[in-house]
Amino acid sequence: MITRTSGYTHYMPVEKGPAVTGPRRRVTQRDIARISGVSQATVSLVLNNRLDGGVRIAAETQQRVLDAIRDTGYVADPIARRLADQYNRIIGVFTYEPVFPSGARDFFHPFLLGLEEQAERLGCDLLLLTSAPVDGGRRRMFADGSRIRLADGCVLLGQEVDRGDLERLVAEGIPFVSVGRRDDAGGPVPYVGADYPVAVAALVERAAALGHRRIAYVGRGEGPESYADRLRGFRAAAAKAGVEYGRIGTAAAEPLDAAVAEGVTALFLEEPADVPAVTAWAAERGLDVPADLSLVALGDPTRPVSIDLDVAGFTIPRREMGRQALDVFFALIEGAETNVQRLLPCELHDGATLAPAPTGRNNS
Amino acid sequence: MITRTSGYTHYMPVEKGPAVTGPRRRVTQRDIARISGVSQATVSLVLNNRLDGGVRIAAETQQRVLDAIRDTGYVADPIARRLADQYNRIIGVFTYEPVFPSGARDFFHPFLLGLEEQAERLGCDLLLLTSAPVDGGRRRMFADGSRIRLADGCVLLGQEVDRGDLERLVAEGIPFVSVGRRDDAGGPVPYVGADYPVAVAALVERAAALGHRRIAYVGRGEGPESYADRLRGFRAAAAKAGVEYGRIGTAAAEPLDAAVAEGVTALFLEEPADVPAVTAWAAERGLDVPADLSLVALGDPTRPVSIDLDVAGFTIPRREMGRQALDVFFALIEGAETNVQRLLPCELHDGATLAPAPTGRNNS
DNA sequence: TCAAGATGATAATACGTATTATCATCTTGA
C-alpha cells in the first residue's frame, strides 16, 4: 500500500475555496517570491543560478528561496520558459507519405530511428506533420493553412522532394534539413546525404579489377538526386577504369537479354528491390550468378522484398543520417559554424555476387 | 524556370542584415498587424474568429488581415498559445520506449498507424515526446521540465503504464487517453482498450465445446491490465463452462510438464510470443499439436518472433484502437458527450491448433 | 438637434519566465 504525504503540493488552491475539488493554480515564481519575501526576478535568478554576471544574491536569501521552492514542489513552467527563449525545441518532421507505413518494414524506418535517437539526446520533441492535406496520395507541404511553421523548422524525409517545396523553404528562410542530398533550390539546401558516387565507384573499380570489361547500370539514373548520384558515380568510375558501360532503364527481361547479348557481365542495380526480378530472369535464362553474371546492389531496397542472396553492394548509413540531420538543424538555428551539406560514407559489402568475369565472353 | 515575385515574407530578417544567414524571427501577430494596418488584438480576433461576443470587425478589415496571414504563411506560435491556455491541435504521443524501435517490426506499430491515420483525417499533428529524459531504459513522463504540456494533451502507449504517472495526469487535469484499458487512478482513466475478457471467454467456450475438461492459462495474469483482463476472462469463462482450470507462470518445460501430467489438454498463452517455446517443448516431448494438446494464443505477440503455425486465438484491433484514441481525445477537450472508456472487440481466429480434446487422457 | 444605439477597433492586461539596467545601502580608505 502506497501512502503519499499530503498529495502534490505544487498546485495552489484557487482563491481560498473550501477544499480539494475544482481547478488548481500552478505555483508560480510569484508565489515563491511572496513566500520568501523577495521579488520574482530574484526567484528566477536563484532558480537558474544566474549569479555570475554582475548580479549578487546573499547566501541566506538564496536559501530562503530554495526552501520555498522545495516546500512547494515548485517547478518552472516549461511553456513560459520556452516563450522567453527564441526556440521551442520542436522539430517538424515532414514526409510525403505516412511516417508509419501500413506496408511491411520500411525503407525510412532507420532514418526515423536516428532522428528519434538524436532528439532524445538533444532534448527536443519531434512534430510529425500529419495535418498536411493529402493530394493524390502525397501530403502537401504548403497548402493553405499549412502548419509547417508550427515547429522551429523541419527535417525533410523522402526519396524525391518536390522542387517547388524546396525553393519555397529556402526562399522563406524556414530552417530545414533534408535527409538525402538535394540540388540547390534557389539557394543551397542543407542536407545530410549518402555519398553514392564514392560507394558506386568503389564497386565499379572492384568489378574492373575482377576482369569485367562491359558493365551496365540498371535503373533510371535521374529524377531523385540519389538516382542521379549513383549513375554519375557509375559513369565516372567506369570511364576512369577504362570499362565499357551502358544503362538499362528497367529490370525487365527484354533489356536484360539485350545487355547480356552485348557482352555485359555485371549488372549494377540502382534499386536493390529489383534483385529478385533479376535473379528470376537469370534463372530462367540459365545464367548462373555470379559465374556467368555478376550482380551489384547499389544501396538498400526501398520496397519490401525478401532477398535470399548475399548480394554485393553497399548500405546507406540511414540511422547516422537521421542523427546528423538533427545536428545540422541545430547548427542552423543556432548559427553555429559547421558543414551543413554533409555526405556520409556508405558501407561496402563484399557479398557473393560479384565474381571474376566469365572468360571468353567479352566482346562476344 | 520558376520566377518568384519578391520572395516570401514569413520570416522577418532580424534588423536589416544583408541576406540569408543568421538567426531569423518568427512572423508574429505584430507583423501581421503592421502589414494590414490594424492592432495586434484585431489580428488575434480575426485569426480565431472571435467575432461573436460583442466585438465587431468590418468585413474588409478582416479580409486584409486574412490576406496578410495567407501571404506570410503566418502560424500562431503554439507555445504562446499554450501560455494563454489555448489548444493547438497538437497531440502528444508518450511512450516509455522509443517510438521507432531498433528491433524488428514492432507490436506498437499498428497503434501508431491508426493514430497517424486519424491525425491526418482530423488535421492535427502528433508530437512525439522524445525529450523526456531516460532513466533505466524508460522515459520519464514527469521529470523536471517535462514538456508534456507543450501539447494539448497526450495519448499514452505502452503495455504497462506507471501508476504515479497516471495519477498525476488525472490530478493535473491534463487531457489524455490511454491506448489500452487502465484501472482508475484517483479518477477514471479515459481509454480505448481491447475487450480481452470477451475474446478469451469465446475461446474457452470453444475449447469446452470440443471436450476439453482441464485447461491452463500460461502467463502472469497480473501486472499490466491487459494480462489481468485476460486471466479474469479466462477464469470466469472456465468456471461458467464447468471446466477445471489453472495457471502456469511461465512457458518453461517444468511447469508445462506438470500441467500435462495433471491432464491439461489445452494451453491458453497470455503471450503469443511464447508459441515457439511451447511448440519446441511439445515436439521434444513427442506431443502433437493439436492432436495431443491444443494451443490458443491470446492476442498478438509483443516480441518479434516467427511463428509458422496457424495458431487459434484472436487479434487485438490495434489500428482501430489507435484511431479511436484520437476520437476520444478530441471528445475530451471539446467536452463532447461520448463514451471515453471504450473496449473494442477482438477478432477471433479459428486457426488449426484448437482441436477436440484427446480421448482417454482426461483425469489421467 | 441631440440622445441613444450601432459600428469598429484598440489599449490594457494576463499567462509565467528570463534578463538587464538601475537603484539603494553599506563599506572602505585616505
Place this chain on the structure above:
DNA sequence: TCAAGATGATAATACGTATTATCATCTTGA
C-alpha cells in the same frame, strides 16, 4: 567626511498570444 567601490536586490521589459473593458465615431429617429 565623503567619494568610490562593493553588496544586494528589484523594476522594467521581453517573449507572443487571447480577451475584456473602453473608446471614438457614425447612424438613427423623433
